[in-house]
Structures are given as structure tokens and as C-alpha cells.
Amino acid sequence: MSRRQVFYDLLSELEQERRKDTDKLFDKLQENYGLRHQSYVNYSLAAGRQNALDLHHTFPEEFVKLYKEKDLHLTDPIAQSGLSGIKPVHWQKYRNEPSAKFLFSLASQFGITDRGLTIPLLCRGSQAAMYSINADVPQKDWFKYRTEYIGELQILATYLHSARQELAQEDETPELTARESEVLTWTAAGKSYWEISMILGISERTVRFFMTNTRNKMGVVTNSQAVAQGVWRGIIPL
Amino acid sequence: MSRRQVFYDLLSELEQERRKDTDKLFDKLQENYGLRHQSYVNYSLAAGRQNALDLHHTFPEEFVKLYKEKDLHLTDPIAQSGLSGIKPVHWQKYRNEPSAKFLFSLASQFGITDRGLTIPLLCRGSQAAMYSINADVPQKDWFKYRTEYIGELQILATYLHSARQELAQEDETPELTARESEVLTWTAAGKSYWEISMILGISERTVRFFMTNTRNKMGVVTNSQAVAQGVWRGIIPL
């Protein structure tokens, strides 16, 4: 069966919502798209809480372990572009970037080449996700490969993402109380504890109390970090 | 020139960021993908800028006027799915939906068929965007059409969207240097000045210097406020 035919079949299945089994879709992609490695990652929470991420990949375990240990997701320009941008990211664009130097050299030790592609995926509110592939093609065929496959890969990744989102339905967004989100919102607006206490007509100590609860619930350590999460999740109306 | 060749050329151009002219891309799509109509719409959901609606389309003006007048976007199940979902929406899925009954009958008066597709687009912050097409094909070819084109349409719509986002941001987004956004990002990740100085290998004073510049450029008074703006504007990769 040709790859094009595989794509047609997969698409028909996905459109009819008959496929909820993301593992099989992953395998189909692996088999039919000349992939060396692929990964789907969904950061439910921002930096600092790695336990709440949905990661599915075929990269060498040892590599992923090192990647996590060294917090490379914070410096990796590919991950950054993938999580903040809209367009697909060509790994080679960052080949000579100083911030990616270590990453590429580490990757090559595990047989990962720079013929890779990272597709940002659509998330509502609380998350950021991306799908990456490392193709098993020589450099000379790389342009043709990605031009040929990128459309199909993006649409399939979209469906993969959608399915995993549906599966992981349980909402991890911590519920802030009315007061907590109120105080968080004023903090995002640049007010100090004292100012907020005046605005809300409560004591400064109480404002602190709410912010402490907010930080704890969000699993963050500073107010700035809480604000980042709050804006990201749409808790804070700007 | 075959459509496939057109796609290849467009993709090469878009990947090299040579194309900022979204109108031309729109025209190319219109010409080469058998489209009757197409539309790109970006709703900015921010409280501050409620009237910011980026709409670009080839639908009959009279139809769009009626659509707006009757606030159909509030009942239109296709728009709803497009703005809240992840997967592409097939218009026909809602053909027999009561809430879409009026819409479809209105549309048909303007020569708009139900062979349409709406692709949700990725937005950061409180925005939502989608790209829709109405194909100029008979019902019998519709399945083949969308299976054949959906991948290409999604990827091209992604680039169209990205370009329009960039244009929209150039207006008001300041201007942070590499170091400034780097420091802002680490702040949003909950790091203290001292920690950031260790991470970046510069003095703590210099970290403060960059954050002070960032605050001044953004016109805000606290780091938390700067982080809120940064996340909102997509400066900060989470």
C-alpha cells in the first residue's frame, strides 16, 4: 500500500472519529513516513513542573533523560519556537545557533540528525503542544521529503493531538477562588500587596495569604511565575 | 503549472520568509485550489481591544453583512467548532443541525454550498482564528477533493495566519533585545535575579539592568506586570 493510500485511509478514519487509539496512529506514522524518530509533547504546565506533561516519543530513552536532566527545554531554540510560534520549525534553521550547539552535538551522539521538523499544535487556554519528527533521509532528499510530507504530517499531527486532548480530558487547571484570581489579576496589573489591599478593602496580610494560596495551587514559586501561568491559561482578563 | 507545483513553490517561499504579502497568498489559493470562497478571521478576545477583528474574505459582501447583522457567529455551529476546537470542521456535518438551518439556507441564496471546510488556527493568548474554504466542486468529487487538499490547505493557512499575526504585532509590540527577552523569560519561569545571573553567566546587576530596560520599554512598573504583557504578546516562550 502506497503512503498516499495510507494517508487517505487514516484521514477517513480520523474524520469519522472512529480512531481513538493514538498509539496505532503513532505506529502508522512511524512505518509509513520514513521517520527515524517522532515525538508528541504537550506541556500542560509551564516550566518547573515536568510531571504534568504528556510525552509520547520514539527517541532514545537515554537522550530524553539527558534532555530533561539538563533542562534543555528551557534553552532549546527549537522547542521554544515550537511552543511559542505558529509555523512549523525546521531544525536546520538553528544548526549554527549557539544555544543549540550542545543540543545538536548531544543529539548526533544518539543518531539523531538535523533533518527534523517541529509542528506547533493548537491548544486552548492552558497548554502548549508540538509534534516533532526526525526523518530517516539523506540531506539531498530532505527538501523534497519535507515539501512532500509536511502537509500530511501537520494534519495527522492535528488529529493525533486532538485525540490525546480528548483522552486527557481531566482538567488539570487548578481552581482558584474568586479572591485568589482577583488578587492575581491585580498583581498582573502591577499593583503591590498594599495597593491591592486598598483596592479590595482588606488587609495587606490577607492579600499575601491569597497570593500564597495561588502560588501553592499553581505549583510555582514566584508571583511573576504565577502571573505567567495565569495569563497563559486565560485566568487573568487583560 | 500544476497545483502540486504551485504548492511546492508557495511552500518554499513561505519557509524562507520571503513572503509577507498575504493578499497574494490569498489570491494564489483562490486560483489554484478550486475555491469558490475563502475567509480568514481572527477574533481578538482581549477585553481591552474588543473591536480588533482581522477579517479577510472573498464571500459576497451582502452575505457577510447579513451574517454580522444577525450575529450569526453566536449561533453558527461551524464558527463555534472552529473557534473552540482543534480538528478541521466539515460543514456538512452540521447540515441538519437546527442551529445551522437558517445559515445554510441563507448561504445557498448567495451561491455558497455546503462543501466547505473550516480549519482552526493556533493562537497565543486570548485570540482565536480560523480559515475557511468553500470549494467549487460537485458533491461527488467532494470527498476526493478534501482528502487531496486538506493537508496543503492547512499548512498554507498556517503560514497565512502566521504572516498576518506578525503584521499585526509589528504595530505595537516593542522591541526587546535578545538579552531582555531572555531575562524576562527566566523571570516568568520563577527564577530570581541571582539565579538568572548564574544561568546566563553574567552579574546579578546586569540581570537587573535588563529587567529595568524591559519594564521601561513596556511601560510597566513591576516584573509581574512585564511578565503578563510578555506572555500576552507571545514574547515569552513557556
Added chain:
DNA sequence: AAGAATACTGTCGCAACCGACAGTACCCAC
């Protein structure tokens, strides 16, 4: 040659943050 923009560093000092120790009062569910 002068000016502007960027990257960087130093010290003083107060305001603000934030953890850890306390509490009180209300409401709702089991």
C-alpha cells in the same frame, strides 16, 4: 568624529516580597 544603541558592572538603601509562626469566623457536607 560624534552619537546612539547594545552589553555589561558596581554600590547604597529602602520598599516589597515571602516563609513560618501564629490565630478567628463562617459555611457546608457527611
Added chain:
DNA sequence: GTGGGTACTGTCGGTTGCGACAGTATTCTT
């Protein structure tokens, strides 16, 4: 009626943020 969640308040003391006073070095433009 006891346990748990929310709303609130107080004090102590160390840490961090941040303004205001300083600078130097490099690069790019006019």
C-alpha cells in the same frame, strides 16, 4: 458535630526587587 474549605488577620525576619547614583567597552550609523 467534626472535618474541610473559604475568608480573613497578626508579627518576625530574612530575601529580593528596584530606583538612583555611578561607570566601561563595543558596534553601527550618520
